[in-house]
Amino acid sequence: MGADAAAEFDEFYRGTVHRVVHLVYATTGDLSLAQECAQEAYARAWTQWRSVSAMRDPLAWVRTVARRLAVSQWRHHRARDRAYARHGAASAVPAPTPDRVAVLEALGRLSEPVREALALHYLADLSVEQVADETGSPVGTVKARLRRGRHQLGALLSPEDGGALPDPQEVDRG
Structure with a gap:
């Protein structure tokens, strides 16, 4: 990608990342998860920037990806919690001899x-x-x-x- 596309993406990122993080944080209640999902969504946007930037609302695409990533993480954590409830947490690993x-x-x-x-x-x-x-x-x-x-x-x-x-x-x- 050219310098113009990189500059365009950088401007888009700087101007919108806080809104995406806040949205995901509000929906999950987990700031670190929100930051992680937002970063991943922007990373995916960058790899597809040609098609994402041509969309009517690139920010909507990033928000959707970030929210879906957060839901996926939430489901993963929920499944892990159910497994813990069913089978108990993994036993402590003894210190190495x-x-x-x-x-x-x-x-x-x-x-x-x-x-x-x-x-x-x-x-x-x-x-x-x-x-x-x-x-x-x-x-x-x-x-x-x-x-x-x-x-x-x-x-x-x-x-x-x-x-x-x-x-x-x-x-x-x-």
Whole structure:
């Protein structure tokens, strides 16, 4: 879109956004929802500005989109509330154990390809062949990454050497 269309949209936005937010706020009673829905409506208007600006009343289009988004959110929240009433809220998630924290920190120090191979193989329970297919890597490369990852995790999690491992930038990315 050209600079003229951008300037036209900017003027339209600045001149009308407060009215749309206030309308949705008045209908929902939720200011953050009103702001979110108005922003989304204007974003959609911008992507279709050629056709929206040619309408008899572009503001009516934006108001309608914002109100529909708010109703959709309201329905979503209402369905969630009904599910909570029926099944109860989700149980509290326990704090991570020190072991879990240590493993996650160690995984974060591995190169991305090695970490991805370990996660797909051990956490997603994929075979070596499936990991190779999903990552677009040869089977031999996946095997090497798994072997390297096991070795590096062992070094990081070993209490004897304090988890000394070279900087991930220095580790072979293969």
